[in-house]
Amino acid sequence: xxxxxxxxxxxxxxxxxxxxxxxxxxxxxxxxxxxxxxxxxxxxxxxxxxxxxxxxxxxxxxxxxxxxxxxxxxxxxxxxxxxxxxxxxxxxxxxxxxxxxxxxxxxxxxxxxxxxxxxxxxxxxxxxxxxxxxxxxxxxxxxxxxxxxxxxxxxxxxxxxxxxxxxxxxxxxxxxxxxxxxxxxxxxxxxxxxxxxxxxxxxxxxxxxxxxxxxxxxxxxxxxxxxxxxxxxxxxxxxxxxxxxxxxxxxxxxxxxxxxxxxxxxxxxxxxxxxxxxxxxxxxxxxxxxxxxxxxxxxxxxxxxxxxxxxxxxxxxxxxxxxxxxxxxxxxxxxxxxxxxxxxxxxxxxxxxxxxxxxxxxxxxxxxxxxxxxxxxxxxxxxxxxxxxxxxxxxxxxxxxxxxxxxxxxxxxxxxxxxxxxxxxxxxxxxxxxxxxxxxxxxxxxxxxxxxxxxxxxxxxxxxxxxxxxxxxxxxxxxxxxxxx
Numbered sequence: 001x002x003x004x005x006x007x008x009x010x011x012x013x014x015x016x017x018x019x020x021x022x023x024x025x026x027x028x029x030x031x032x033x034x035x036x037x038x039x040x041x042x043x044x045x046x047x048x049x050x051x052x053x054x055x056x057x058x059x060x061x062x063x064x065x066x067x068x069x070x071x072x073x074x075x076x077x078x079x080x081x082x083x084x085x086x087x088x089x090x091x092x093x094x095x096x097x098x099x100x101x102x103x104x105x106x107x108x109x110x111x112x113x114x115x116x117x118x119x120x121x122x123x124x125x126x127x128x129x130x131x132x133x134x135x136x137x138x139x140x141x142x143x144x145x146x147x148x149x150x151x152x153x154x155x156x157x158x159x160x161x162x163x164x165x166x167x168x169x170x171x172x173x174x175x176x177x178x179x180x181x182x183x184x185x186x187x188x189x190x191x192x193x194x195x196x197x198x199x200x201x202x203x204x205x206x207x208x209x210x211x212x213x214x215x216x217x218x219x220x221x222x223x224x225x226x227x228x229x230x231x232x233x234x235x236x237x238x239x240x241x242x243x244x245x246x247x248x249x250x251x252x253x254x255x256x257x258x259x260x261x262x263x264x265x266x267x268x269x270x271x272x273x274x275x276x277x278x279x280x281x282x283x284x285x286x287x288x289x290x291x292x293x294x295x296x297x298x299x300x301x302x303x304x305x306x307x308x309x310x311x312x313x314x315x316x317x318x319x320x321x322x323x324x325x326x327x328x329x330x331x332x333x334x335x336x337x338x339x340x341x342x343x344x345x346x347x348x349x350x351x352x353x354x355x356x357x358x359x360x361x362x363x364x365x366x367x368x369x370x371x372x373x374x375x376x377x378x379x380x381x382x383x384x385x386x387x388x389x390x391x392x393x394x395x396x397x398x399x400x401x402x403x404x405x406x407x408x409x410x411x412x413x414x415x416x417x418x419x420x421x422x423x424x425x426x427x428x429x430x431x432x433x434x435x436x437x438x439x440x441x442x443x444x445x446x447x448x449x450x451x452x453x454x455x456x457x458x459x460x461x462x463x464x465x466x467x468x469x470x471x472x473x474x475x476x477x478x479x480x481x482x483x484x485x
Contacts, residue, residue: 001025001026001027001028001091001092001094002021002022002024002025002026002027002028002089002093002094002096002097002269003027003028003029003030003084003088003091003093003095003096003097004017004018004027004028004029004030004067004094004097004098005017005019005029005030005031005032005057005084005096005098005113005347006029006030006031006069006095006105007098007099007101007251008101008130008249008250009033009099009129009130009251009254010031010051010054010055010098010212010250010251010252011061011171011252011253011254012058012061012064012065012170012211013168013170013172013211013257014167014168014169014254014256014257015099015129015168015171015216015254016099016124016128016129016166016168017097017098017099017126017127017129018067018097018166018171019168019169019171020097020125020127021095021097021158022065022067022171022172022174023171024095025095025398026174026175026177026338027097027174028067028068028069028070028087028091028177028179029062029067029068029069029070030069030070030071030072030073030083030084030087031069031070031071031072031186032060032072032073032079032080032083032084033071033072033073033074033185033186033189033451034074034076034077034079034080035073035075035149035189035370036075036076037046037075037076037077037105040076041373041381042370042373042374042379043198043373043379044270044343044373044374044375044376044377044379044397045193046203046343046375046376047192047197047246047249047250047343047376047379048195049190049193049197049203049204049378050187050198050203050207050209050246050250050377051190051250052186052187052190052193052249053190053204053209053211054210054250054252055069055071055183055186056183056186056187056190056209057209057210057211057321059181059183061210061211062181062198062285063169063181064173065173065174066173066174066175066177066188067171067181068177068180068181069106069181069182069183069185070087070182070372071180071182071183071184071185071186072086072087072185072187072286073128077106077108077109078106078113080109080113081113081116082095084113084116085116085120085406087156088117088120088122090098091179093122094122094123095122095123095124095125095338096113096117096123096124097124097125097126097127098110098120098124098125098127098460099126099128099129099130099251100126100127100128100130101128101130102130102135102288102292102382103291103297103298103381103382104295104298104299107295109124111406114126121431124132124140124247126173126212126478128165129165129251129254129288130251130254130255130288130363131165131255131288131301132160132164132255132256132259132281132285133156133159133160133163133164134140134165134166135161135285135288135289135291135292136292136293137163137291138152138155138289138314141313144292144351145289145290145293146286146289146398147303148396149283149286149397150397152280152282152286152289153282153286156282156285156286156306157225157282160253164256164259165256167219167256167257167260189240189268199343199428199449200343201375203343207344207377208299209252210252211252211253212357214244214247214252214253215253215257217242217243217247217340218242218244218253218261218394218467219261221242221243221244222261222262222264222265223265225239225242225382226242226265226277227261227265227274228269228273229241229242229271229273229274229277230272230273230275231252231273232278232346233348234337234347234348234414235348235414235415235419236335236346236348236349236415236420237415237419237420241273241346241347242258242277244258245378245380245383246344246377246378248284248378249377249378249379249380250312255281255284255285256452258281259278259281262277262278262281266397268286283386284382284383286386287312287382287383287386288386289413290386290396291381291382291385294396297385297389297395298381299363300366300383300391300394302365302394302395303389303394303395303398304393304394304395304447305410306470307392307393307394307470308361310460310467310470311362311466312363312364312365313361313362313363313364314363314364314367315363315367316451317369318361318363318454319357319361319363320355321453322336322356322361322363322368323336323340323371323479324336324340325340325425325463326450326453327356327450327452327453328444328449328450328451328452329356329407329452329455330401330411330418330421330425330428330436330437330438330439330449331349331352331407331408331411331415331420331421331437331471332352332353332356332412333424333425334349334415334420334421334423334424334425335349335352335353335424336353337424337425338423338424339353339360339372339375339376340375341424343375343376343377344376344377344378345372345376348410348414350372350387351387351390351391351405352405352407352410353368354368354372354387354388354391354392355391355392355399355405356405356407357390358388358391358392358393359391359392359393359401359404359459359460359463360404360454360459360463361453361454361459362459362462362463362466365388365389365391365392365394368388369384369385369388371377371411372384372388373408374388385430393467399413401463401464401467402467403458403465404463404464405478406456407456408437408438410458411437411438415437417433417436418431418432418433418436418437421437422436425449426451427448427449428447428448430447431443438449
């Protein structure tokens with residue numbers, strides 16, 4: 001009997017491990033529920049809710065191909081082996097199939113499970129699913145890893161035609177097994193989360209689950225919106241993004257499916273919208289490749305090691321004001337309120353709010369990274385960490401430290417009429433388009449808003465001062481793996 005070990009790949013279509021498992025013999029599936037580990041990793045309640053709802057949908061999809069799904073409660077990663085071991089023995093498992101995950105703890109778990117299987121004479125087979133090209137396989141001329149996205153993208157596209165992983169069809173239905181799916185602990189966990197969160201009904205409406213629904217979202221995006229993606233993606237008040245990030249984060253859809261759908265819209269891929277979206281998919285893969293090449297970023301380390309010498313501020317009143325959307329900078333406050341209220345934030349606003357925290361308030365980027373993970377439905381370690389280190393100028397190919405967003409100008413450029421601000425900073429609704437981006441003291445008092453917590457010019461000057469003190473602004477962390485390559 002084969003065992004398919006589901007992780008962040010909660011789908012039936014284009015699932016390398018599942019396809020190969022069913023192709024090689026009778027298969028059952030397991031998912032190890034690890035809510036204590038979720039808490040350790042700051043997984044947002046809204047994302048936990050999404051995972052649990054998708055497990056219910058996945059059970060139905062697997063039942064259609066006669067694959068029973070067992071959801072077992074391992075509590076955290078330390079309990080996974082004992083839960084799997086019980087299944088190995090009860091169902092006489094001879095082979096385990098899974099798709100790789102690249103985060104530090106997840107990779108350590110893979111090694112532990114693999115060693116345990118080998119000791120039990122169980123064959124184990126891992127597949128690379130999350131990226132179009134296997135992380136760690138793209139090297140520069142010196143044999144090392146790329147630290148600049150433009151160079152990485154060029155090499156990536158040059159190798160894509162012969163290194164891109166296959167696109168897998170839905171597996172054929174196998175013969176029925178005398179075993180029924182059992183996802184009781186997932187259903188119980190879902191009820192518990194919903195009882196603790198008043199917004200759970202809204203989450204369900206705003207973020208439906210199921211592969212068919214997500215495929216439809218992708219289809220609508222590439223048919224109606226992708227050609228204007230390069231124009232609309234930076235405007236928070238319009239529907240300009242795919243809204244697929246949450247589904248990519250837990251594997252309801254794959255990056256391979258997204259890439260294939262984009263290609264299907266034009267044989268030459270010449271339109272700017274499609275090209276821009278494909279580049280965003282490559283950015284997503286870039287951060288995963290970096291995480292494999294430099295695993296210390298999973299352990300709260302910056303890519304540029306010397307930036308840990310900076311006198312970052314820690315939690316305090318300024319951090320609290322940022323978290324609550326009470327900084328006195330309307331676009332920042334609107335962004336943070338969107339995050340807390342909805343569990344999602346527009347990508348342009350993620351950059352604005354992250355750079356404000358790190359470059360205006362000079363607060364440790366790791367606090368912001370953690371806060372985002374605790375609230376985002378699409379929280380993803382590689383992309384979240386990469387984005388924060390880009391904004392903080394601590395990362396590979398990060399924005400130069402002296403290029404600091406002026407939040408008011410960003411607001412005027414990307415929310416010119418102030419419509420997005422009015423949606424979340426409702427106390428400013430009465431202000432006109434010219435005033436809403438930076439209200440006067442009199443308007444602040446009339447609206448019941450707050451004065452800016454810092455002065456833009458003074459904050460920027462101080463940040464530049466601290467960065468200039470660093471002895472070597474290009475000193476990157478080098479892992480033993482990258483030294484050996």
